[in-house]
Amino acid sequence: MKAVLDLIIGDPHADRAVPPTGLTARLTVFAACVMAFLAVIALALSLSAGRVADRWADDLAQSATLRLPADPAQADALLLSALEVLQTTPGVASARALSPQEQQALLEPWFGPDLPLDTLPIPQLVEVIADDTGYDAAGLRARLSGQVPGAVLDDHSNWREPLLAAASRVRLIGWCVILLIGAVVAAMITLAAQASLNANAQVIRVLRLVGARDVYIARAFVRRFTLRAGLGAVGGVILGLLALQLIPQDEDVGGLLTNIGFQGAGWLWPLVIPPLSAIVAFVATRAAAFARLKEQT
Amino acid sequence: MIELDKVSYGYGGTALFSQLSLSLAPGSFHFLTGPSGAGKTTLLRLCYADLLAMGGQVRLFGQDAAQLDRDAVALARRRIGVVHQDCQFLDHLSVAENIALPLTVANRANEAAGNLEELLTWVGLGPQAGQLPPELSGGERQRAALARAVIMSPDVIIADEPTGNVDWDMAQRLLTLLVELNKMGKAVLIATHDMNMIRSLKSDVQASVLRLKDGQLTQAGAAL
Numbered sequence: 001m002k003a004v005l006d007l008i009i010g011d012p013h014a015d016r017a018v019p020p021t022g023l024t025a026r027l028t029v030f031a032a033c034v035m036a037f038l039a040v041i042a043l044a045l046s047l048s049a050g051r052v053a054d055r056w057a058d059d060l061a062q063s064a065t066l067r068l069p070a071d072p073a074q075a076d077a078l079l080l081s082a083l084e085v086l087q088t089t090p091g092v093a094s095a096r097a098l099s100p101q102e103q104q105a106l107l108e109p110w111f112g113p114d115l116p117l118d119t120l121p122i123p124q125l126v127e128v129i130a131d132d133t134g135y136d137a138a139g140l141r142a143r144l145s146g147q148v149p150g151a152v153l154d155d156h157s158n159w160r161e162p163l164l165a166a167a168s169r170v171r172l173i174g175w176c177v178i179l180l181i182g183a184v185v186a187a188m189i190t191l192a193a194q195a196s197l198n199a200n201a202q203v204i205r206v207l208r209l210v211g212a213r214d215v216y217i218a219r220a221f222v223r224r225f226t227l228r229a230g231l232g233a234v235g236g237v238i239l240g241l242l243a244l245q246l247i248p249q250d251e252d253v254g255g256l257l258t259n260i261g262f263q264g265a266g267w268l269w270p271l272v273i274p275p276l277s278a279i280v281a282f283v284a285t286r287a288a289a290f291a292r293l294k295e296q297t
Numbered sequence: 298m299i300e301l302d303k304v305s306y307g308y309g310g311t312a313l314f315s316q317l318s319l320s321l322a323p324g325s326f327h328f329l330t331g332p333s334g335a336g337k338t339t340l341l342r343l344c345y346a347d348l349l350a351m352g353g354q355v356r357l358f359g360q361d362a363a364q365l366d367r368d369a370v371a372l373a374r375r376r377i378g379v380v381h382q383d384c385q386f387l388d389h390l391s392v393a394e395n396i397a398l399p400l401t402v403a404n405r406a407n408e409a410a411g412n413l414e415e416l417l418t419w420v421g422l423g424p425q426a427g428q429l430p431p432e433l434s435g436g437e438r439q440r441a442a443l444a445r446a447v448i449m450s451p452d453v454i455i456a457d458e459p460t461g462n463v464d465w466d467m468a469q470r471l472l473t474l475l476v477e478l479n480k481m482g483k484a485v486l487i488a489t490h491d492m493n494m495i496r497s498l499k500s501d502v503q504a505s506v507l508r509l510k511d512g513q514l515t516q517a518g519a520a521l
Contacts, residue, residue, distance in 0.1 A: 017401070019389040206385050209347075210445065211375035212402035213368050293367070 011219070017212075018203055018220040024196050028225060029232035031188045032281070036236025036273050037243070039181045043269050044244055046174025048260045053167030056160060064128040064137075066095075069150035070121035079124055082148045086128060089143070091135030098125045128153070185229065185277060186284040193225050193288040204296060218289035222282060229281030233274040241270060298323060298358055298452055298484055299344050299377075305352035306339055313339055314512035315352060321453055321484040326476075326502050328495050329488040330517060331509035337488040338382065340509060341455050344486065345377045346370045358452075375403055378446030380456035384438040386430035392441050393417065393426040399449045412448055419474060420444045421467065435462035443471055453484045460494060468494060476502050 066086070068078045079097055086095035098106075103125060104117050137155050144151045197204070207217050250258040262269065298321055305315035313336040321327065321344070329337050342348040343355055346362045355362040357373045365373065378399075386395045397413050400406055417423045420440040425433060433441060439462050446454055454475060460468035472494065479485045479502060489495065495506060508517040 014401075016390065016394070017387065017398075019387070202385065203387055206387055206398070207402060208371065209374065209379055209381070209385070210399040210402055211371050211373075211449075213371040215368075216402055 014216060014220045015223065017207060017217075018196075018200055018224070021196050021199060024192050024199075025224075025228060028189065028192045028228040028281075029235075031192075032185060032229040032232025032277055033236040033239070035181050035185045035188075036233035036277055037240040038236075039178055039273050040237055040240025040270050041243065042174050042177040042181065043273075044240075044260050044262060046171050046178070047262060047266045047269065049167045049170035049174060051263065052259060053164050053171065056167070057164055062093075062130045062134075064130070064153060064155040066126040066128055066144070067152045067154065068124040068126065068148065070123040071150075072121065075124060078148055078151070079126070082126055082144065082151055085140070085143050085147050086126070089135050089140050091130055091133050092128060092140075093131040094129045096127050096129075098127060182276070182280055186280050189225055189229055189281045189284040190288045193221060193285040194292060196221060196225075197289060197292040201296065204293065214290060214293045217293060218286060221289045222285045225285040226278050226282040230274050230278035233277035237270045237273050300356040301340075301343060301350075301353065302356070303353035304343060304350040304355060306336070306343060306348065306350055312512065314509070314514070317353070317512075317514050319344075319507070319514060321486055323452070323484055324479065324482045325484045326479045326504040327484075327486045328504055328506045329486060329509060330490065330492070330495075330506060333490075335509045336512070337509055338457055340514075341379075341457055341486065341488055344453075344455055345374055345379055375399065375449060376452045378449065378451040378454040380439070380442045380446045380454075380459045382457040382461070384442040386438070386441070388430050391427050391429060392422060392433065395430060396422075396441055396444045396448055398445060403449065405449075416444045416448055420471065436464070436467065439463055440467065440471065443474070447474065447478060450478070450481075451483065453486070454478060456485075456487045458489055459487060460489070460491065469497065472498055473501075 066082055068075070068082060071078070083095055083097070086092050100117055103122060104113075104115060106125075107115055107117075107122075137153065137157075141153050144153060204217055244261050247260050248258060249261060299319075300321070301317060301319040303316045303318055305312060305317070307313045307315075317340070319327075319340075329340065331337050339348065343350055343362075346355065346357060346365065349355075349363055357365070357370075358376065360369070360373070362370070362373075387398065390398070393413060394401075396416065397406065400408055400412075414423075417426050420443060422437060422440055422444065425437060425441075430438065430441070439459060443456065443459055446456065456475070459475075460471055463471065468491075475485050475487070476498065495504070498504060506517045508515050
């Protein structure tokens with residue numbers, strides 16, 4: 001903690017030993033700002049993808065739909081048989097036949113509100129809710145094929161799994177992007193620090209002549225670049241959060257694009273970016289400074 | 298304090314000198330003379346570990362210079378005041394800040410105030426204290442370099458042509474400063490071409506005059 005405070009407060013004498021370099025300073029701040037902005041966006045995408053994936057998993061993992069053949073003569077018998085099978089299947093918490101109104105509501109987006117449902121051979125749908133342990137879908141299908149011919153059990157796995165896999169990949173890519181951004185920040189800070197060290201070779205010679213230790217010389221450069229990277233990242237985070245506010249949000253839609261942003265404890269993540277940026281700059285500049293000072297022995 | 302024991306050095310495969318020995322004991326005063334290119338500046342740089350000997354051994358305060366790490370060299374240099382021929386400064390700092398730099402890097406900046414004012418007055422740079430080094434004349438730069446070299450009251454003072462660009466009166470004033478420090482037990486080594494300067498100090502200090510020529514270091518005092 002003391003080392004962090006020393007780094008922030010600094011030694012005004014040591015700081016003055018190295019002349020301010022305007023262009024390097026501005027470029028470092030700008031680069032850190034841009035990278036932090038991109039990191040916020042990547043972080044928001046990654047966290048949002050995670051949330052959407054979790055929601056889909058929660059919503060769909062425990063529900064399934066049983067579709068019975070559209071045979072008006074056998075409809076009631078098929079429904080009774082199906083409910084009996086379902087109610088005696090371990091792992092099924094409840095099974096309920098959808099009412100005509102509910103089925104009409106499901107078809108309404110395609111056929112409009114005036115569809116004469118009773119005149120059409122509409123298959124009866126049964127909502128199946130699994131308990132926490134879940135049921136054996138393959139076993140249930142086998143039993144249904146024997147006792148309710150023509151019944152089709154849709155446990156949503158056909159389309160849920162690819163969506164979950166895609167959301168998971170988006171989340172992974174988001175974290176990879178954040179790692180790459182960190183690496184780019186380190187590379188840019190290293191280059192800027194090396195340029196600054198080269199430009200100040202004469203300063204280093206004089207400081208050594210009067211007995212300055214490497215750590216004293218390095219500290220002036222390290223502190224400068226660490227603070228620049230930290231300050232630039234603060235600006236980038238603020239701009240990133242403002243940019244996220246420009247994206248329309250709609251929780252009800254439930255899609256990825258309308259849910260990009262931070263929620264709950266996720267808001268803490270952007271706050272981590274400036275200190276992380278400063279730490280990356282600290283490590284990169286320190287390594288560059290000591291390597292350069294060793295070369296210049 | 299600084300000992301060169303059978304030291305050799307050269308550039309581009311050509312030996313500048315070899316088997317050269319020299320001891321800077323506390324309270325000693327040495328002048329180093331010799332023709333241009335004889336290796337005077339090289340010899341001085343060996344004395345403060347700016348160069349490492351190719352053969353033999355340089356000992357700084359009892360330690361083999363070749364074995365010292367960079368931090369140890371830095372600490373040794375705090376005990377050695379150096380005046381370069383080309384007087385390098387930090388051009389963005391004022392003259393006063395440059396002179397106080399050895400104290401600053403040793404975290405003793407709070408000791409600078411009193412010493413600095415006295416020293417600036419002694420070397421005649423009081424009015425220029427706030428100026429930047431590029432604004433100084435050659436002579437003023439030499440005086441500032443000497444002030445910077447002695448502000449820490451080092452054990453050894455090594456100066457390369459410290460009075461080359463100053464007038465006779467100022468040269469005498471600067472040399473008086475070195476003599477006074479020598480009387481306090483500091484070792485002084487001055488490389489110079491100026492035989493008049495050496496003669497002028499004969500009555501004030503017990504100095505040894507060394508001559509570096511053709512790779513050999515000889516005592517020249519008897520010839521003066």
